[in-house]
Amino acid sequence: MQLLAWSDALKTDIDVIDRQHRGLVDMVNAAAGRLAGDASLGVEEVRLLLGYLKDYAEVHFGTEEALMALCGLNSEHACRHHENHERFLAHVGDMLDDLSENAVPDGRQLLAFLGDWLLRHIKGEDQELARRLRAAHLAAASTLNATRSEDDTQPGEPAPTRFTDMLARGSAALYATEEEVLELIAGDDHAALVIALDTALLPGEVLRANDAAARLFGLSPSALRGMGAAELFGPRQAESFPVLMSEVLVSGSFEGTLECAGAPGGAATYPARVSYLALHGQMVMLLVLEPAAGGAPVPQASDTADAEAPGIGGTVLSRHALFHDLHRGELAGLERAARLIRLNKGQTLFRRGDEPDGAYLVVSGQISLVVSNSRGAEKVLDIVDRQQVFGEVEALTRQRYRVSAYSLTATVLLLIPAAALQRLQATSLPFAAAAVQHLGARLQHVVGELEALTLHTAMERIIDHLLEHASINAHGVMEATLPAQKQVIASYLNISPPTLSRAFQQLTDNGLITINRRYVTIPDPGRLLRFRSQDPNA
Numbered sequence: 001m002q003l004l005a006w007s008d009a010l011k012t013d014i015d016v017i018d019r020q021h022r023g024l025v026d027m028v029n030a031a032a033g034r035l036a037g038d039a040s041l042g043v044e045e046v047r048l049l050l051g052y053l054k055d056y057a058e059v060h061f062g063t064e065e066a067l068m069a070l071c072g073l074n075s076e077h078a079c080r081h082h083e084n085h086e087r088f089l090a091h092v093g094d095m096l097d098d099l100s101e102n103a104v105p106d107g108r109q110l111l112a113f114l115g116d117w118l119l120r121h122i123k124g125e126d127q128e129l130a131r132r133l134r135a136a137h138l139a140a141a142s143t144l145n146a147t148r149s150e151d152d153t154q155p156g157e158p159a160p161t162r163f164t165d166m167l168a169r170g171s172a173a174l175y176a177t178e179e180e181v182l183e184l185i186a187g188d189d190h191a192a193l194v195i196a197l198d199t200a201l202l203p204g205e206v207l208r209a210n211d212a213a214a215r216l217f218g219l220s221p222s223a224l225r226g227m228g229a230a231e232l233f234g235p236r237q238a239e240s241f242p243v244l245m246s247e248v249l250v251s252g253s254f255e256g257t258l259e260c261a262g263a264p265g266g267a268a269t270y271p272a273r274v275s276y277l278a279l280h281g282q283m284v285m286l287l288v289l290e291p292a293a294g295g296a297p298v299p300q301a302s303d304t305a306d307a308e309a310p311g312i313g314g315t316v317l318s319r320h321a322l323f324h325d326l327h328r329g330e331l332a333g334l335e336r337a338a339r340l341i342r343l344n345k346g347q348t349l350f351r352r353g354d355e356p357d358g359a360y361l362v363v364s365g366q367i368s369l370v371v372s373n374s375r376g377a378e379k380v381l382d383i384v385d386r387q388q389v390f391g392e393v394e395a396l397t398r399q400r401y402r403v404s405a406y407s408l409t410a411t412v413l414l415l416i417p418a419a420a421l422q423r424l425q426a427t428s429l430p431f432a433a434a435a436v437q438h439l440g441a442r443l444q445h446v447v448g449e450l451e452a453l454t455l456h457t458a459m460e461r462i463i464d465h466l467l468e469h470a471s472i473n474a475h476g477v478m479e480a481t482l483p484a485q486k487q488v489i490a491s492y493l494n495i496s497p498p499t500l501s502r503a504f505q506q507l508t509d510n511g512l513i514t515i516n517r518r519y520v521t522i523p524d525p526g527r528l529l530r531f532r533s534q535d536p537n538a
Contacts, residue, residue: 004028004115010122012130014067016180020060021122023173027052028114030166031107041107041163047099048167049110052174053092058278059174061085063181064129065252066286069275070188071133082252084125088117093409094517097485178279182208191216191289194277195229200340201245201412203229203285216270216289217260234259234267239336246340246363246414247315248274248285250387256314258289316387317414320361322438325430337420343407350391351404358417359392365411366484369403380491383408383483393442395421396435408484458495462503463532465493466513466520478525482518507531 004025011018031049034041041049065085068078095110185192185208194208209217209224217224217232229238237259247254258272273288317323317338318331326334340363343349349367350357360367367384381403384390394401395418424431452461470480482489490500507513512528514521522528 004118010119012122012126014130014133016063016177016184017060017067017126017130019180020056020063020174020177021118021126023170024056024060024114024118027056027166027170028111028118030163030170032111034163035107035111043099045163046107046110047096048164050092050096050099052167052171053114054089054096055171055278055281056174057085057089057092058281058283059178061089062276062278062283063177064126065275066181066185066277067133068129069253069273069286069288070185070190070192072273072290073129073132078253079251081125081129084121085252088121091517175280178277181277182279185286186210188212191291193224193232193287193289194279195285195287197245197276197283197285200242200342201249201283202241202340203233205229206232207279207284213289216291232260234261236332236336237261240332242338242340242414243315243317243335244274245285246317246361246412248276249363249412250316252276254315258287260289316363317361317416320387320389322359322389322392322431322434325434326424326428327430330424330428330431334416334420334424338414338416341413341415343411343413345407345409345411347407347411349405349407349413350401352401354401356391356394356399356401356418358415358419359389359395359421360405361389361414361416362386363412363414366408367411367413368406368408368484368488370406371403378491379494380488383488383492385483392421392435393439396425396439398422408488453494458493458499459503459506460532461493461495462500463507463528465489466522467525467528470520470522470525478522480520480522482520 006022006025010021010025012021027049031041034045061082065078065082068081091113182194185194188210189212190210191213192210193206193213195206196204198204206224206227209221211221214221214224229241233241244254244256252275254272254274256272257269258274259267259269261267271290273290275286275288277284277286315335317335318326323331323334341349341360343365349360352371362384364386366386367390368380369382369384369390370378370380372378382390390405391401393399395416398418425435452464456464466480469483470478473479484492486500487497490497493500504513504515507528508515510531512522512524512531514523
């Protein structure tokens, strides 16, 4: 059984991307063959397939984002592409979370999702990406191994006897493309370094350096390989890497300047693009440096230069309303004080009564803020999503935490220490004004939450929650993304999980919503609002 047919219409003419796409098409067809004749996939087979999809997404998306960094693709387009990557990874992660011995995802629904996503991804995003890359004259450098025939594997060939064998072969072929990407980097005209990341997602030693990077640093590629970040970058630059890597995780890339300590003649600052790659299941950093004509660096700005210019930095930290209006020196000091924290799913960040370490900005993942009573009953007070801040009230008011914080998924946080915030509070008028406005908005939010809990019905709260998290998707349809698992949302809305499920079913039966895991389509928002105003339980 062949679900998808590979054809020239699916090609991007970027060899490594087409090879990865072709591998996924073959895998989908192999799974479709396994399901032919009313066969079903066992839980272990589904687990392996979902594991392959997770690996595929990390390698393929890392490949695309590396190519975007090499050719200097428009940051707005790159950010949109990255958001779509994150959405696919979240969908696969949800399926992995749901997997158990008694709850195996329906294989045909899984394949229908993959087939639909793959066609939309290739024919929409990736072919547009390929056109942009070719316009940037990267196509000539991305046709590695052209002697390898596209017809080595026929898409319609029968699946092997064991589906797990096909998965193992697919994984090996996928990882083989990692070397192709490294060869692309090696042959590129830009100075490029592949740098390992430690457990805190900070740069470690150089894994690969191309000839252009060797010329820039006045060393051979082999001499650069193995050098540590401390040897490459100035001490001030190294202190700012937590914020820089936060931007890479949020947007897929960072564009700015980096101070290189190892450049000939001493420290020099160069325009740089940073993205990430997946190599053998580990995330690594791709650094692309762009010196001016003749290899010249850009003038190096001090923390006190342009002291009246706010909004400098262009990172997830500088874009937040609390910090957007800081002067260069204030922002630079905050960036050097910040550090990254990684949490596993379900890990405790702090408990009620703890002294505050500072404010936390969610880089990836989600945090639930929870209160509990002496009997162990818990209530979710808030679900903190990406690019939102929490813990700032306690840090600024020097109060102990009144809630406990847990990670709902694997989460990366940027910690801004309390001492750094309190110094700004005492010395920076722009920060003090932003803090007052921010805390005022937080108070208004809390008042709105109290109003909803005391005066609104469960259905009204559910509909309001959906609309709060809704936006127009790429197909022009309003879609809400549920911020967490349903039991967490139920606790946040102060209802039971069965009540939430019944409400979703009622809205679905009335044709007001359709649900696909955490994605809720709202075909007619006006009709949903009219239903809310006519809620019989009001």
